[in-house]
Amino acid sequence: MWELLTGDEPYKDMHCASIIGGIVNSTLRPQIPTWCDPEWKSLMESSWDSDPAVRPSFPEIAQKLRNMAAAMNLK
Structure with a gap:
């Protein structure tokens, strides 16, 4: 991927x-490539946190992805 x-x-x-x-x-x-959007970079890095309690939950990740898609006018 x-x-x-x-x-x-x-x-x-x-x-x-x-x-x-x-x-x-x-x-x-x-x-992470230097050309990566800062919002995507932030989501990836927060999901990789070594402390599982700090990582976003799947519903939080899904909401962030929906928000980012809406900001790009995607559905």
């Missing part, structure tokens, strides 16, 4: 052991 959005393969410059370690420790996140 990430490759479709960015045109780039995630973690392409990392060794397999580093990728596995990052996944196991919940610290590995794809690099």
Whole structure:
């Protein structure tokens, strides 16, 4: 999915052991492109918070996505 959005393969410059370690420790996140809209970046980063209590709930994420779509005149 990430490759479709960015045109780039995630973690392409990392060794397999580093990728596995990052996944196991919940610290590995794809690099967000500099051209990414700040609102999308904020939503991604808040969803990746290491503290699950700080992460937005699925209903909160869905509402933010609806708001962002409405702001772009999408349905």
